[in-house]
Amino acid sequence: MKTVLELLKSHRSIRSYSEKPIPENLLFDILSAGQSAATTNNNQSLSIIRVTDMKIRESLCQVGGGQSYIKNAPEFFVFCADLNRSYACCDMHEKEPVSGMTEQFIIATVDTSLVAQNVGIAAESSGLGICYIGAMRNDPARVCELLALPEHVYPVFGMCMGFPNQNPEVKPRLPLASIVRENSYNLDNEKELIEKYDETLNSYHQGRSENTKTVIWSEVMSKLLAKESRPHMKEFLLNRGFKMR
Numbered sequence: 001m002k003t004v005l006e007l008l009k010s011h012r013s014i015r016s017y018s019e020k021p022i023p024e025n026l027l028f029d030i031l032s033a034g035q036s037a038a039t040t041n042n043n044q045s046l047s048i049i050r051v052t053d054m055k056i057r058e059s060l061c062q063v064g065g066g067q068s069y070i071k072n073a074p075e076f077f078v079f080c081a082d083l084n085r086s087y088a089c090c091d092m093h094e095k096e097p098v099s100g101m102t103e104q105f106i107i108a109t110v111d112t113s114l115v116a117q118n119v120g121i122a123a124e125s126s127g128l129g130i131c132y133i134g135a136m137r138n139d140p141a142r143v144c145e146l147l148a149l150p151e152h153v154y155p156v157f158g159m160c161m162g163f164p165n166q167n168p169e170v171k172p173r174l175p176l177a178s179i180v181r182e183n184s185y186n187l188d189n190e191k192e193l194i195e196k197y198d199e200t201l202n203s204y205h206q207g208r209s210e211n212t213k214t215v216i217w218s219e220v221m222s223k224l225l226a227k228e229s230r231p232h233m234k235e236f237l238l239n240r241g242f243k244m245r
């Protein structure tokens with residue numbers, strides 16, 4: 001059995017799953033362990049939609065650009081930042097909510113991500129594999145429609161889960177010195193560390209057992225930042241009641 005540190009360091013996204021279903025009691029344990037994540041002010045401002053309806057799955061797969069694992073994984077969840085419950089609390093206590101604060105948006109998004117990551121680790125500790133699906137935000141309005149999400153709720157990402165049918169190598173991360181800095185943000189050797197990682201990651205991509213390719217990480221990142229990224233998100237969030245005040 002792996003230690004927690006070994007487990008965390010052995011994470012890799014799984015995109016191909018065996019057909020074996022996840023036992024319901026295991027799923028319950030994983031989701032409730034996930035729910036134990038720390039949460040701002042005990043807000044717990046999230047909802048998880050477990051999508052078992054294969055028609056909805058098919059439509060979500062289309063939203064996700066056809067990534068087949070969205071429909072083929074034994075389980076698929078949509079993790080939603082959810083302030084709707086807080087509005088219900090205001091109703092119950094006759095309080096006028098101050099809507100649309102950016103801070104509330106951050107809290108709900110952070111709380112959702114913490115639970116999701118806990119769920120992912122709980123799943124991996126049980127021999128399952130997971131893959132986050134940010135592509136739910138390709139068309140988040142359609143996801144809201146498909147899942148009947150109310151106002152003040154938005155889909156942050158999806159997550160596929162199941163027993164792995166592949167065994168990909170662990171993808172190396174940036175040198176720790178590149179993300180952990182002491183006392184202040186020291187820029188001295190930033191580019192050197194990036195170059196070092198470009199080499200490490202490219203060796204990984206060229207040497208791995210499936211889907212070998214040349215990947216220059218800094219170039220990929222530069223291309224990502226040099227183009228607009230899901231420009232519909234601002235208007236979508238405004239329409240959901242996340243007014244960013």
Ligand SMILES: Cc1cc2nc3c(=O)[nH]c(=O)nc-3n(C[C@H](O)[C@H](O)[C@H](O)COP(=O)(O)O)c2cc1C
Nearest residue numbers: 011012013015067131132133134135136157170171
């Ligand atoms: C929020 C989030 C969204 C992601 N969205 C997708 C996705 O839509 N499709 C996909 O195949 N992988 C997705 N991934 C997986 C990343 O590509 C993957 O975590 C990253 O390349 C590192 O690889 P690893 O998880 O195998 O270590 C996502 C990961 C995160 C955290």
